[in-house]
Amino acid sequence: MATQSANRLAGRRILLGISAGIAAYKSAQLARLLKQAGCEVRVVMTEGAQAFITPLTLQALTGEPVRTSLLDPEAEAGMGHIELARWADIILIAPATADLMARLAQGMADDLLTTLCLASEAEKVMAPAMNQAMWRHVATQRNAERLAQDGWRLLGPDSGDQACGDVGPGRMLEPEAIAAELLTAPGKGQAAAQGLxxxxxxxxxxxxxxxxxxxxxxxxxxxxxxxxxxxxxxxxxxxxxxxxxxxxxxxxxxxxxxxxxxxxxxxxxxxxxxxxxxxxxxxxxxxxxxxxxEHKIKKREGxxxxxxxxxxxxxxxxxxxxxxxxxxxxxxxxxxxxxxxxxxxxxxxxxxxxxxxxxxxxxxxxxxxxxxxxxxxxxxxxxxxxxxxxxxxxxxxxxxxxxxxxxxxxxxxxxxxxx
Structure with a gap:
């Protein structure tokens, strides 16, 4: 399995998106695991994500500058967000908050990460992370179903103790589990059931x-x-x-x-x-x-x-x-x-x-x-x-x-x- 895993991801270009959830601290370990598997990793963070983990941490782990803004004059001088969208083989968002899922389900492009998702033909994967009540809410479930229909692969969420003190579904999968899913699952152009x-x-x-x-x-x-x-x-x-x-x-x-x-x-x-x-x-x-x-069965008196x-x-x-x-x-x-x-x-x-x-x-x-x-x-x-x-x-x-x-x-x- 380890050999197959290395072959599956070695050399793949993964754009790691990080949104504003407490589980963002796990993204550092995820980036490290992907690098160990032989991936090229670049990170895009939403504005809120930077309140939980610093861009400098992700830059040190990936060896690449971290992008945080759609309107970065230096990057956009060369249409940077389009180039980044074309660069990626896989877009992986971990954690994916309820807000980010809602915006993606509606096709919005109001920050760098959502814009990249719309502009890219890469394989798209997300690991949801949120409070258990937010995950169970009918709107979030509707958004999750819509995203799956649009081609997103949702990993998790897991169930268990949450940072807010609640217990239930909504925990982001552990970095090892996310990496394992990427390593073993067939990706774009690697259809395991082709011909069946x-x-x-x-x-x-x-x-x-x-x-x-x-x-x-x-x-x-x-x-x-x-x-x-x-x-x-x-x-x-x-x-x-x-x-x-x-x-x-x-x-x-x-x-x-x-x-x-x-x-x-x-x-x-x-x-x-x-x-x-x-x-x-x-x-x-x-x-x-x-x-x-042949006709409607009628009630009969008595x-x-x-x-x-x-x-x-x-x-x-x-x-x-x-x-x-x-x-x-x-x-x-x-x-x-x-x-x-x-x-x-x-x-x-x-x-x-x-x-x-x-x-x-x-x-x-x-x-x-x-x-x-x-x-x-x-x-x-x-x-x-x-x-x-x-x-x-x-x-x-x-x-x-x-x-x-x-x-x-x-x-x-x-x-x-x-x-």
């Missing part, structure tokens, strides 16, 4: 009872859409079979919209024979009405109950996993298990019973995680010719969790190709 076709199901299904009512569940589709975005980042051809949700389609993803479990089953079977990885993330209704009423006859829907993920002798072969199959108790036992049973290659298990009873939330945690389990394995992923933004799930799936696929 990944099919993902997402969202709920709706099973009609009559023209105005249906059976469904609380799935928002966020996890499946995060997986699709992460797969596209890695260079894969991505087909997203989505139930009825209002989320925008991630860039580079082909979306197939369905409503019922039968429609999702049909679309899955059509694509399963031509894909390399199939991820069943959708919350598919287990049952549907035996017969949907009747206190209503009896519905339900029949089983097809098991989509099991059907894909059972395609061993089908034309086109069988993809690597990843299932999801949303549980409220006995997470590991139920996940292992589903992994074995449905003959999956890997399963992602979520405890959806945990507040702030799972259905409808922006964060999630998971237990990964897999089985292959070498036996069983597993990995526990702590609470984190769903896009980061999606990247971790795909890294493990691609690793398992590379070691034990299905086709």
């Amino acid at each position: 076709h990944i099919v993902i199901t997402a969202g709920p299904t709706r099973e009609p009872l009559d023209p105005v009512r249906y059976l469904s569940n609380h799935s928002s589709g966020k996890m499946g859409f995060a997986l699709a975005a992460a797969a596209a980042e890695l260079g894969a051809k991505v087909s997203l079979i989505s139930g009825p949700v209002s989320l925008p389609t991630p860039a580079g993803v082909t979306r197939i919209e369905v409503e019922t479990a039968l429609q999702m089953h049909e679309a899955s079977q059509q694509l399963a024979g031509e894909c390399d990885i199939f991820i069943g993330c959708a919350a598919v209704a287990d049952y549907r009405a035996e017969t949907a009423a 009747e206190e109950t209503l009896t519905l006859r339900l029949i089983k829907n097809p098991d989509i993920i099991a059907a894909v996993a059972d395609r061993r002798d089908a034309a086109g072969g069988r993809p690597f199959v990843v299932g999801f298990a949303a549980e409220t108790r006995d997470l590991e036992a139920y996940a292992r049973d589903k992994l074995e019973r449905k003959r999956l290659d890997m399963i992602v298990a979520n405890d959806v009873s945990t507040a702030g995680l799972g259905f409808g939330a922006d964060d999630n945690a998971a237990l990964l389990m897999w089985r292959d010719g070498q036996g069983e394995g597993g990995e526990s992923l702590p609470p984190q933004p769903k896009l980061e969790l999606a990247r971790a799930v795909l890294r493990q799936a691609l690793s398992r696929l590379a070691e034990h190709p299905v086709h």
Whole structure:
């Protein structure tokens, strides 16, 4: 891993942006680690960042002058901010405050750092850092989602004790963790899934009872859409079979919209024979009405109950996993298990019973995680010719969790190709 890390970053030109958060003191160690990995590092600081750490400290660590102003006459005599934007291979902002995230999400260019971000075609990464309430605020979550859609890769934040005395998500990842992410993740032009076709199901299904009512569940589709975005980042051809949700389609993803479990089953079977990885993330209704009423079911006087006859829907993920002798072969199959108790036992049973290659298990009873939330945690389990394995992923933004799930799936696929 160390050799791969050096190859990944050696000679890369990293523009380290530092905004006004107490975590700015960690940026000095981050700059040092990047230099040790063989990077060229130049630093841009916002005005507020200089209240937490001095430009002289970063200059000593990088051996380069630190830029702090968009209107520096000496630098701008040669269009310095444009040259700096063209120079960078990677723009890394650590820490990225809530204010900076908001300005970038709106496309503002009101200081040197935001201007460079708009003017550069470099790979863009940020490590958010803020109070836990600020991170959880709906506006910050909306900005984080928008930035991810715009191509930013968000690392963290971590959870734990904060400088303000609060405890929760919002801590900037430690410099070692940020450096490790940069060292191991494929960058621009280094697509780990190039040439692979990944099919993902997402969202709920709706099973009609009559023209105005249906059976469904609380799935928002966020996890499946995060997986699709992460797969596209890695260079894969991505087909997203989505139930009825209002989320925008991630860039580079082909979306197939369905409503019922039968429609999702049909679309899955059509694509399963031509894909390399199939991820069943959708919350598919287990049952549907035996017969949907032609007209709205009316309340009847004197009747206190209503009896519905339900029949089983097809098991989509099991059907894909059972395609061993089908034309086109069988993809690597990843299932999801949303549980409220006995997470590991139920996940292992589903992994074995449905003959999956890997399963992602979520405890959806945990507040702030799972259905409808922006964060999630998971237990990964897999089985292959070498036996069983597993990995526990702590609470984190769903896009980061999606990247971790795909890294493990691609690793398992590379070691034990299905086709």
